[in-house]
Amino acid sequence: MKFTSVNFKMPVTPFAVVAFALAGHVRGDAPALAQRPDLVFADFEGTNFGDWKVTGEAFGTAPTKGTLPNQMAVDGFMGGGFASSFHHGDDSQGELSSPPFKVERKYIQFLIGGGGYAGKTCVNLLCDGKVVRTATGPNTQPGGSEHLDWQAWEVGEFAGKNVVCKIVDDATGGWGHISVDQIIQSDRTIAGLILSGAGLPLRIKKHYLNLPVKNGATKRTLKLMVDGVNQREFQIELADAKPDWWTFLDVSMFKGQAAVLQADKLPEDSLGLKQIDQSDAIKDDQSIYHEALRPQFHFSSRRGWLNDPNGLVCYQGEYHLFYQHNPYGWDWGNMTWGHAVSSDLVHWQELPNALYPDQHGTMFSGSAVVDWNNTTGFQTGTEKPLVAMFTAAGKPFTQGLAFSNDRGRTWTKYKSNPVLAHIAAENRDPKMVWYAPENKWVMALYLDRSDYALFSSPDLKQWKKLSDVNLPGDSECPDFFELAVDGDTQNPRWVFYGATGNYLVGKFDGTTFTPETKPQRMQNGNAWYASQTYSDIPAADGRRILIPWGRNGDLHRGMPFNQMMGLPVELTLHQTDSGLRLMVNPVKELASLRQRTHTLKSQMLKPGENPLAEVKGQLLEVAVEIALGDAKEISLNLRGIPVVYDVQKQELTCRDRHAALKPAAGKIQLRMFVDRPAVDIFGNHGQLYMPMGMVVSPENKSLELSAKGGNAQIESLTVYELQSAWK
Numbered sequence: 001m002k003f004t005s006v007n008f009k010m011p012v013t014p015f016a017v018v019a020f021a022l023a024g025h026v027r028g029d030a031p032a033l034a035q036r037p038d039l040v041f042a043d044f045e046g047t048n049f050g051d052w053k054v055t056g057e058a059f060g061t062a063p064t065k066g067t068l069p070n071q072m073a074v075d076g077f078m079g080g081g082f083a084s085s086f087h088h089g090d091d092s093q094g095e096l097s098s099p100p101f102k103v104e105r106k107y108i109q110f111l112i113g114g115g116g117y118a119g120k121t122c123v124n125l126l127c128d129g130k131v132v133r134t135a136t137g138p139n140t141q142p143g144g145s146e147h148l149d150w151q152a153w154e155v156g157e158f159a160g161k162n163v164v165c166k167i168v169d170d171a172t173g174g175w176g177h178i179s180v181d182q183i184i185q186s187d188r189t190i191a192g193l194i195l196s197g198a199g200l201p202l203r204i205k206k207h208y209l210n211l212p213v214k215n216g217a218t219k220r221t222l223k224l225m226v227d228g229v230n231q232r233e234f235q236i237e238l239a240d241a242k243p244d245w246w247t248f249l250d251v252s253m254f255k256g257q258a259a260v261l262q263a264d265k266l267p268e269d270s271l272g273l274k275q276i277d278q279s280d281a282i283k284d285d286q287s288i289y290h291e292a293l294r295p296q297f298h299f300s301s302r303r304g305w306l307n308d309p310n311g312l313v314c315y316q317g318e319y320h321l322f323y324q325h326n327p328y329g330w331d332w333g334n335m336t337w338g339h340a341v342s343s344d345l346v347h348w349q350e351l352p353n354a355l356y357p358d359q360h361g362t363m364f365s366g367s368a369v370v371d372w373n374n375t376t377g378f379q380t381g382t383e384k385p386l387v388a389m390f391t392a393a394g395k396p397f398t399q400g401l402a403f404s405n406d407r408g409r410t411w412t413k414y415k416s417n418p419v420l421a422h423i424a425a426e427n428r429d430p431k432m433v434w435y436a437p438e439n440k441w442v443m444a445l446y447l448d449r450s451d452y453a454l455f456s457s458p459d460l461k462q463w464k465k466l467s468d469v470n471l472p473g474d475s476e477c478p479d480f481f482e483l484a485v486d487g488d489t490q491n492p493r494w495v496f497y498g499a500t501g502n503y504l505v506g507k508f509d510g511t512t513f514t515p516e517t518k519p520q521r522m523q524n525g526n527a528w529y530a531s532q533t534y535s536d537i538p539a540a541d542g543r544r545i546l547i548p549w550g551r552n553g554d555l556h557r558g559m560p561f562n563q564m565m566g567l568p569v570e571l572t573l574h575q576t577d578s579g580l581r582l583m584v585n586p587v588k589e590l591a592s593l594r595q596r597t598h599t600l601k602s603q604m605l606k607p608g609e610n611p612l613a614e615v616k617g618q619l620l621e622v623a624v625e626i627a628l629g630d631a632k633e634i635s636l637n638l639r640g641i642p643v644v645y646d647v648q649k650q651e652l653t654c655r656d657r658h659a660a661l662k663p664a665a666g667k668i669q670l671r672m673f674v675d676r677p678a679v680d681i682f683g684n685h686g687q688l689y690m691p692m693g694m695v696v697s698p699e700n701k702s703l704e705l706s707a708k709g710g711n712a713q714i715e716s717l718t719v720y721e722l723q724s725a726w727k
């Protein structure tokens with residue numbers, strides 16, 4: 001509840017005693033009897049600032065009576081005066097410093113409005129000369145409002161001590177001013193919110209802090225100060241009471257140190273910080289990977305949100321999968337690089353987060369490479385350095401480096417970041433590749449709209465622009481790599497694609513990419529975005545392996561995690577009747593999930609028959625080859641999900657998605673994977689690629705294959721029951 005009566009006139013003298021009924025009344029609930037009356041320290045009703053010390057010009061020489069020239073209308077202050085630093089406009093600076101006063105109540109609260117710049121447009125509370133609490137106004141962007149609102153500091157720990165209040169305007173330009181009124185000491189907060197409490201003091205002894213999350217709760221900013229240094233800062237829907245789920249903050253790197261976890265604002269009676277516990281275990285970890293909607297062979301994160309795969313790199317037999325991650329919430333935010341590794345692209349082990357937000361911004365998408373020749377000079381031991389390049393999504397967006405000399409286990413940001421300054425709009429998503437003919441690195445970067453550019457560097461640190469690439473209809477997350485046509489390494493081409501999977505095939509001379517095709521679609525599903533291909537797959541393997549984000553709306557609502565990766569697939573390039581085209585097939589390693597096999601003999605498929613009537617299963621791979629005969633339609637029903645081929649239209653449909661599929665010698669071939677929230681469809685050995693996200697009904701275990709309008713011939717049909725990739 002907000003205090004609205006601006007006409008109420010407070011007693012003028014500092015330390016005036018006001019009946020407690022005021023605070024109780026404005027909160028709209030019954031006053032607790034034991035509370036002491038409020039003490040008004042400053043109400044700025046006089047004709048001068050009294051014993052406050054004034055420096056600079058910004059605050060004028062006396063309390064302000066209302067809106068100043070060239071200012072939006074100010075409201076929310078009490079009585080007829082308040083302290084405003086808008087004298088002479090935004091560019092003036094100054095300070096108001098109170099006489100010392102004794103802390104005698106649990107809270108100090110005040111009305112505040114104006115600029116939202118920490119340390120620049122603020123009120124500070126000083127004890128023994130040190131700033132122990134601070135608050136800013138709400139505004140940093142054009143627009144906004146000059147309204148003053150209540151904020152409160154919890155100050156119980158300073159009881160009996162002398163403190164000083166400083167109102168600071170150290171800012172120029174838009175919102176370079178501050179407004180403050182009615183500084184009072186109370187035992188209850190008026191807005192019910194504590195702006196800055198003592199926080200939760202901790203001696204870090206364990207691996208994790210378990211954090212309670214309530215979906216939809218007001219987002220709070222939590223800060224982990226370790227030995228006085230701000231080490232982690234993030235937004236979280238902190239549960240003030242019973243949480244919906246628990247997430248965790250890894251604090252193992254701070255073991256033995258003294259820390260404080262602070263919240264920006266919390267309801268007075270919040271249990272948010274109080275119920276956080278230190279533990280060597282993630283709370284409720286027994287249920288991880290067993291949750292009802294947990295994908296069983298698509299990667300997902302133990303807790304929180306994920307989007308784009310990042311830094312896909314293979315080193316020492318390990319496939320690294322970094323990813324866009326919100327470790328503290330179910331929705332996008334707090335962009336951090338999560339990390340998992342696998343030796344087979346199927347079974348993943350989650351590792352600690354690799355990159356946390358820093359002073360340059362949150363960690364947006366990027367790539368990673370093995371720096372075999374130590375071009376960066378980052379190598380310290382015998383291991384080759386893994387080097388990641390990411391977008392720091394600050395103001396503005398820039399590109400930075402981080403490296404690891406221990407097989408990706410720990411990461412250090414390069415001290416001279418950023419390595420590529422801001423170029424345009426929200427330029428982002430650098431994807432690096434080694435260009436052997438000229439011994440240099442090449443990087444594709446997204447600029448704006450459908451514009452991308454290529455850059456080169458001898459050492460990943462100094463970059464120069466090579467050329468522009470335009471990819472109509474696409475944006476974000478480029479990938480750029482060489483691929484042999486029909487496996488002929490003497491006849492390679494370069495592929496450039498964007499986040500929706502539109503791709504161009506062409507030639508690259510080390511400077512300019514010259515497309516030979518129009519943009520083509522790589523996929524036709526509803527759960528595919530912002531994919532990336534692996535760097536540094538050993539030459540003996542030689543595959544171009546891609547992992548997409550299996551973007552799937554809010555399918556995972558109610559779960560302590562959200563979103564998944566798509567299945568890893570292999571890209572190959574082929575000369576076809578229509579030109580150079582990619583083909584996409586699931587990686588062969590997925591076969592390791594096969595548990596039980598049902599094989600049907602070659603047989604006729606007549607309307608009304610279902611040769612799969614006896615086969616049941618939950619996690620499935622279905623491979624079928626059918627000669628279409630005179631059938632008009634071939635239908636599969638995979639646990640309630642229809643996959644329908646229209647013979648005349650030569651088109652496959654699943655839900656609202658359609659894709660062309662031309663029969664080869666009168667036959668079509670389909671390979672389909674069924675997971676709890678997904679069905680992945682591949683057709684004619686990679687011509688069709690349709691990754692679909694949907695909840696597959698847990699009760700429905702049935703399968704159906706049928707023909708309509710005529711007879712078809714089943715050439716081969718195998719159903720594999722799959723096991724979960726999670727142990």
Ligand code: FRU
Binds near residue numbers: 308335364477499
């Ligand atoms: C694509 C994207 C990228 C960006 C990242 C942020 O999904 O928008 O362009 O780097 O997600 O999470």
